[in-house]
Amino acid sequence: MTVRTRFAPSPTGYLHVGGARTALFNWLFARSHGGIFVLRVEDTDEARNTDAARQAIFDGMQWLGLDWDEGPGAGGPHAPYFQSERRAIYDAWFDKLQAAGRVYEDGGAWRFRFERQPVTMRDLVCGEVTIDYRDESNTPDMVIRRSDGSYVFHFVNVVDDLEMAITHVIRGEDHLMNTPKHLQLIEALGGVAPQYAHIPLILNPDGSKMSKRDAGAAVGDYPRQGFLAAAVVNFIALLGWSSKTEEEIFTLEDLVARFSLEAVNRAPARFDLEKCRWVNQQHLAKLSNAAFATLAAPFVQEAGLPLPENFAAVAAAVKDKVRLLSEVPAAADFILLDEIVLDDEVVAKLRANAAAAGLLEKLAVAFEGVGDWSGAAAKAVLNEVAAAAGVKPGQLMFPLRAALSGRGHGPDLGDILDLLGGARSIARVREFAATLAQG
RNA sequence: GACCCGUUCGUCUAUCGGUUAGGACUCCAGAUUUUCAUUCUGGCAAGAAGGGUUCAACUCCCUUACGGGUCGCCA
Secondary structure: OEEEEEEOOOOOOEEHHHHHHHHHHHHHHHOOOEEEEEEEEOOOOOOOOHHHHHHHHHHHHHHHHOOOEEEEEOOOOOOOOEHOOOOHHHHHHHHHOOOOOOOEEEOOOOEOOOOOOOEEEEOOOEEEEEEEOOOOOOOOEEHHHHHHHHOOOHHHHHHHHHHHOOOOOEEEEEHHHHHHHHHHHHHHHHOOEEEEEOOEEEEEEOEOOOOOOOOEEHHHHHHHHHOOOHHHHHHHHHOOOOOOOOOOOOOOOHHHHOOHHHHHHHOOEOHHHHHHHHHHHHHHOOOOOHHHHHHHHHHHHHHHOOOOHHHHHHHHHHHHHHHHHHHHHHHHHHHHHOOOOHHHHHHHHOOOOOHHHHHHHHHHHHHHHHOOOHHOOOOHHHHHHHHHHOOOHHHHHHHHHEEEEEOOOOOHHHHHHHHHHHHHHHHHHHHHHHHHHHH
């Protein structure tokens, strides 16, 4: 029996991290068992559905790399995969319930009659849970068909899981209390229940429930913030799941190889954007320089900076300095642009250093003598100048860095010298020395 | 309010009766002949509380507290 899982979003808003993680766990479970992953759109609430939301969900899933074997665009033996197009199927199943005397009319709507008994479920994450349905006031018979003839979530969700032969339902813990309802429905429908796994919810840093408006909630925001899909997937997988090892940087393939429902926690986890950035940095560091440059280029253009021929080399120089791709423009602008912006604090610091301007002058002169310019050659010259002046090379490096970049931090000095080239480097050193002398 | 689920460093987590309770993020300190960053090393920091059971409990049971979830003709 092949494993079949599904992600069944309702297109009423953008894909959020909670939904993305539910999709991820279903995808991971299917992939790790050589199963099928189905995408089903639960668009039965006409008033709240939008095309934009539906598209955002597809885009989000695609960006994350969660491809579906059956569903919109992919087709499949159980099409259509939009509930809004499955009306005839629901009518047929509803008739069965009616014939069996399990529904009754109430104010134009139809309610499903529960068996008044305790219902026990064996959840793959939560274990055995029993809900007592003998107390009717706590568990009133539920409406499954509205007075306008449309069907509610509980009914269509169960029917479709049956129709689509879903074997494992992995969903948010907010559905745990719905499960007895679904189990009763399945029994009345004469179906075989799938296995359920309720995963804990994701909370905000302050412990409140994460909703669509909270920071970091919208998956669609991640690409333009400079996150890599692999990093987001990696991070949300770590929320409520652990590999049980001390490794925590994983690719999607790594996750497929390691994922198991047994390793999923039962307690809700808080969303820590800080760690998400760190995970992103780890994934960025694993990229080849070429791949990194390709991904960083759009951000540089977006910032209005030029994209020179040697951009790949520029990107490589800042690659391990950034946590997000969006930080590349600010990290590399002094190389890409002819003009540099001086950091006031750095200038003030160097003006306080009486020897700085003089040393830079000497350096500029020495640089002019470098025939075959390169970062290494320039650094060698710097060492000579430092030795001649009786100071440590380090004392020259900071002023040089400031002269070349306008600030006190950035890529390796050798890389900067290399990328800037002899002429620009010398000009900047001269100009900066003059600026210091003026002050 | 009723009913469910949960509770290990600030955060994410390991531990599945016997450990100096481990790792990661953050933060701090050193190191890497360059401040910042990267990297490396080291450090700060935890079993909600109270009862049991047991030779032994973070691990099992109960109670309390706290957190989350659910109680729709939303999904």
